[in-house]
Amino acid sequence: MATIDVRSVRKTFGKLVALDDVSFSVNDGEFFCLLGPSGAGKTTTLKSIAGLVQPDSGEVWLGGRDAGDIEPNHRNLAMCFESYALYPQHNVFDNMASPLRSPVLRLPDAEVRERVGRTAEMLGVGHLLDRGVDQLSNGQRQRVALGRVLVRPANAYLLDEPLSHLDAKLRTSMRAELKRIAHGELNTTTVYVTHDYVEALSLADRIGVIKDGRILQVGTPQQVWDTPETAFVAQAFGKPRISFVSGGLVSDNGTIRFISSDGAITVPVPDLDTTAAAAGESVRIGIRPRDLVLHTGAGAQPEGHERLDGVVYVLEHLGRQTEVTVRIGESLVSVVAPRGDVGGLAVDDKVSLLLDPATVHVFGDSDDGRRLTR
Template sequence: MASLALRGVRKEYGKLVALAGLDLEVGDGEFFVLLGPSGAGKTTTLKCVAGLEAPTRGRVEIGGRDVTDAEPNTRHVAMAFENYALYPQQTVYDNIAFPLRSPRYRVAPETAQVRIERVTETLGIGHLLRRMPRELSGGQRQRVALARVLVRPADVLLLDEPLSHLDAKLRAAMRAELKSLGDLQSTTSLYVTHDYQEALALGDRIAVLRAGELVQVGTREEIWHRPADAFVARSFGQPGINMVPGEVVDTPVGRGFRSRDGAIALPLGAVPVPPGTAVEAGLRPRDLVLGERPGMLAVTGRVYVVEPLGRQLEVTIDVGAQRIALVTPRERVEPDSLVTLSVPPARLILFDGTTGVRIPVGGGAPEAVVAADAVTEVAGRV
């Protein structure tokens, strides 16, 4: 086990910049998730750590040792590939035993067998050892690939979208298993995914990547409640966060937010930007409530679409020119009816309208709630 650090790692493929100088530190034993859309540079990062790609610039350090120029087989790194990369001509057993027969990690066949049995037992694939990879289902292959990674000693585990080829339900089940897998949770791991739920469920810390650049690194709470910018906010949540364009306005009780068409007005408290600044207000669908609630700000809108979602409903409401989605317990909501929805002002996340960077909204949430009605009135007059 060891810590892992990337220092200014840049990777270019010809003119294409895959990674634009990445600085990242993963602590000893930390489970670190890299999240981003395809093409963000997640897999390139993993391959630079593994030594399968040489960085154009920058350094990779494992346990404080500079391994930038080291051969992959000397880095003490294990990797699970997105496509599993099982050897098709070998049995499951031989696949898992493969690292234990290598010059570097060779152990006595008996020792290997004990270890393989332990790992496959944990992963529930003990009965598949004599099969060939082509005879396995997707979920089983995924487990075999994982077993091959866990069976050998490694300082750092690299996991490249290990669940992406599984169907939604199997993915959820495997996620819980990964979460409780002791070996995985105690070893320094770098986990790549484009699925925000995987990131939230598994990561001790999460790094959000966009176009080869690090947008934010933080715990799941930081990322969720204080996203660095609108891109990070949009990357998390289903249905996605509502973004309301508008501007900062002055009110008798402090600064406020007013949507472009004036239909939505919210108190902000102290904000470090002058009135008139173009901003976007982010409201998560599960923070909004249908009907009036004390201490929240009520706005009226017309129901656009109602979608049953099992126990809940997803309701999309036109508030002025803005289409707002919210999730609510199942009840009777008619399309085209006029409804009231309540916004908890403290849950509002404010972003700069041009750069998308988050603007911290001044503390005092309770006062903001009290001030809510005043703002509405003011906004109405503006």
Template sequence: MANVSLRNIDKSFGETKAVRNVTFEVAKGEFLVLLGPTGAGKTTTLRLVAGLEKPDAGSVLIDGADVTSAAPASRDVAFVFQQYSLYPHLSVYDNLAFPLRSPARRMPEDEIRSRIEAVAGMLRIGGKLQNRSTKLSGGEMQRVAIGRALVRRPAIYLMDEPLSSLDAKLRADLRLELKRIQRDLGATILYVTHDQIEAMTMADRIGILSEGRLVQVGSPREIYADPDNVYVAARLGQPSINVLPLGALPVRSAPRTAYSVGVRTEHLDISRDGGPGANARLDWVEHLGDQNHLHIRLGDHRLTILAQPGTDLSAGEALRIEAANPLFFDEDGRRIR
């Protein structure tokens, strides 16, 4: 496995700036996730590392070697795409064997079989090796697509939202499988997604992208608890952080330059109050099984927060809400610490 560095990378397509002065490093054996909405520059960044795009400025290094101008085939990377990209006329075994039989890295058949059986065991598709890929479920096809990258044993794995087309249960299962495999192999993975759950559960570190810029990089806990701005704060957390104008919610102290306040469930003290101290009303309770979302009206503003499944609060109740240790932001949305 290798480390990967991007240094001051710029990439434009016509008038559109897809990547703007991006710099970061993926350490050996690290699982780094780039998180952001559509158009943030996630896939373009992967394609720049793979050599499928050439940067307008900056450099790409793999294991210390500058590969900015190198051909994709010489970079020793494996790319897992959002769509399965399997050969429908081939069996699962032959799909997995395909990259090992290419002229660039042809291997003896006994070694190919050994690698395939090991990877199939890790992915729990050992009983499907003789099936045509068209006879597989969606989850099995994606496992084969991931397996085709794993048998290569490249310097780095690049994964472009490989789980986004699967149903919720399969996504949850494969998230755990992929993280387990990454730890077992000590693999270096650069993974992109718009799904905060994937980022939180799999990443060693998360990089937040916005309009081609890398806004913040840190551990999932750091990104959640200590965001640099409103944009980053809104990327993680379910329900999303509530951002209110300063003064809309009682706070115990606020910086002089604070313009808005960000509150999650853990930042709020909530109590029933049918008297003059009430400042909010519970509009409705959204029951989600293992948790509830409370939808609260606070003057002209609305808040959504979490509550335990056994909460005895009900719609229409008057509440007293106060913020304790919230996040403060200035007029431009930057965090005030």
């Protein structure tokens, strides 16, 4: 196993800045997820760690040593590419065995057979070892590509969207299996790239959120969920997505309140960091759909909650739950409600949303706006 330290790495391709002062550390034996949209710089980061891309500036340290002078084949890292990169002329067994037979390892045939057989069974492709690559589905190829990485002993595994080509059912089961493998059988330092927040939350010990070649936040799954550092990080997690409303901060008898641009939404901001924001500043608030309660008039309003009145804009029935989008003035706010709570609700019906102000996130008024609540 090994530690990985990425220190102020910058990489450009012509005028495109792929990585811009990227820094983060991965602890020995840690499962670290790099989460971001397409084009964020995730794969370039992995390739920089592997030595397949040479940074313009900055350093990559492996196991406490500057890896700048270590050739890729001597870094003892195993990488899974999103594009499979399987050898079409070989069957499944030979594809998975290829790293074990390489000049670097050259393991005995008996150990090769044992490792390939165990890993193939672990990934559910044990019955496919004699098949050619052209006889496999995309999902099977994905598992073989992952198996070719996991079969070999390595200081760290670099996994680039290894589940992206699986169907939803298989992806869920493989995610659970990969977590068991990574945290149990292998217990090896892993950097896992994904655009899927569910994968990041369920697999990672820590998550690094990346956008436009810059790391926006690094933290545990709970930290990035509870205290996102920017509006972009907040909207990267959760479905339905967090609702944003733009407006400003005003002082009301010693209490700082948020008022939306059209005045339709007003809520106190009890946890505002007054060293970072003050009354009069333009901000946006973020409200997670599951932090709201749909209120149609029945029952008492919980103490300390704010009431936001609006009309139903969209109803989306999702089995046992319904996502209700409510128009409040010029803003759209989503809430997730149990199916029984929506009753005979229809578009344009009047409803109220109940909100605990302590759950409100406040950011600067842009996607890159920094968090202004503690």
